[in-house]
Amino acid sequence: MKNIIILLAFVMITNVADSQFSKTLFDTYDSYKFNGISSRRFKHAELMTHLGTLTKSLGNMAIMEQVGSSAENRSINLLKIGTGKTKIFLWSQMHGDEPTATMGLLDLLNYILLNKNTAEVKKILSETTLLIIPMLNPDGAERFQRRTSQGIDMNRDALRLQTPEARILKAVRDKYNPEIGFNLHDQDPRYSVGEKGTVAVISLLAPAYNVEKNDNNVRMRAKKVASQLTLVLQQFTPDHIGKYDDTFEPRAFGDNIQKWGTSVVLIESGGWKNDPEKMFIRKLNCVGLLSVFHSISTKEIEKTGTDAYEHLPMNTRNLFDIIIEKITVTFSDGRPALVADIAINKEEVRDSSGTRWEGRVVDYGDLSVFFAHEKWNGEGRTIDGRSVEMNDIVNVDELLKKMKK
Numbered sequence: 001m002k003n004i005i006i007l008l009a010f011v012m013i014t015n016v017a018d019s020q021f022s023k024t025l026f027d028t029y030d031s032y033k034f035n036g037i038s039s040r041r042f043k044h045a046e047l048m049t050h051l052g053t054l055t056k057s058l059g060n061m062a063i064m065e066q067v068g069s070s071a072e073n074r075s076i077n078l079l080k081i082g083t084g085k086t087k088i089f090l091w092s093q094m095h096g097d098e099p100t101a102t103m104g105l106l107d108l109l110n111y112i113l114l115n116k117n118t119a120e121v122k123k124i125l126s127e128t129t130l131l132i133i134p135m136l137n138p139d140g141a142e143r144f145q146r147r148t149s150q151g152i153d154m155n156r157d158a159l160r161l162q163t164p165e166a167r168i169l170k171a172v173r174d175k176y177n178p179e180i181g182f183n184l185h186d187q188d189p190r191y192s193v194g195e196k197g198t199v200a201v202i203s204l205l206a207p208a209y210n211v212e213k214n215d216n217n218v219r220m221r222a223k224k225v226a227s228q229l230t231l232v233l234q235q236f237t238p239d240h241i242g243k244y245d246d247t248f249e250p251r252a253f254g255d256n257i258q259k260w261g262t263s264v265v266l267i268e269s270g271g272w273k274n275d276p277e278k279m280f281i282r283k284l285n286c287v288g289l290l291s292v293f294h295s296i297s298t299k300e301i302e303k304t305g306t307d308a309y310e311h312l313p314m315n316t317r318n319l320f321d322i323i324i325e326k327i328t329v330t331f332s333d334g335r336p337a338l339v340a341d342i343a344i345n346k347e348e349v350r351d352s353s354g355t356r357w358e359g360r361v362v363d364y365g366d367l368s369v370f371f372a373h374e375k376w377n378g379e380g381r382t383i384d385g386r387s388v389e390m391n392d393i394v395n396v397d398e399l400l401k402k403m404k405k
């Protein structure tokens, strides 16, 4: 019965054309995926080469304009595509180590290029103007770090505007006063959705503009956009779309841009099993955004309620990469043995020899309330307590081999 209600709500809220459009986008992704970038650690110079090529190919459909420079003098650029009345502003990678949406934006531009004569693209470009800043924090991207080269978290600089990058974002917003905005980020791949413990592949937020978390027309429109995005994404990854905490953060851009009059939706690219480079999530960004642009261009968005977004389960952090359950931990120094669950996360480590993944013990004890990408039954097996102390690096492959025996 519940399923029928959900199905009915779905049919009522998304029209058939839109869900067909998003399905086609999803199914044909490989035909327009931008293949120039295939891993997360690309830098400004590489991105600029690709943007240059794409802009050139788009010809008079697109204009790329330098809107300023980072603290270390890397260019920050705005791409304008479309001639429509409704302005949609998108900015990615204000945190340098959050590149998933930037890759999705390249796919999106390539889709527009390859499908410029289709009814859908024509509709989008005649009804909306896309204003896109890919990689707002190129200095951070150079180091693959969250903060800017001046050590500032740009998303806490919306009021003081001490960084050149934050001033650029504010200036572009103020110049165009766009109706709709997308604030594009990555979150830790170990966020889960609701009580089920499924991994959050995408989390959405229509940020609050005040402490009371009131709704006004601007935030309501953001919630409608977030609802439409939810319905699109739930077709492909049901149970994996989460709602991000909407506590008002007075220093953050999403919250302030909502306050300044642009309806903002935050998209957090989370995690997906066996996808450390987030290539599947990049695809969801591209498919989700193009679908919503289409809904905006056809005015379908105005018929969308806010329920799909409001009813999303909250993002929680109770997910680990690996849990070995109920293994007997022994100590050779006389401490008594005990039965424990061991949680291990795979962390990306960079040093002079390159990038690799290391397993680290991050929790130990009764972990029965937590979830994991992989759970292994350790009953009847033993492990030396000295090798699995908190924060120890462990050889995951060897450990799991033991579990399989």
Ligand SMILES: [Zn+2]
Pocket (backbone or CB within 6 Å): 095, 098, 185, 186
């Ligand atoms: Zn971020």
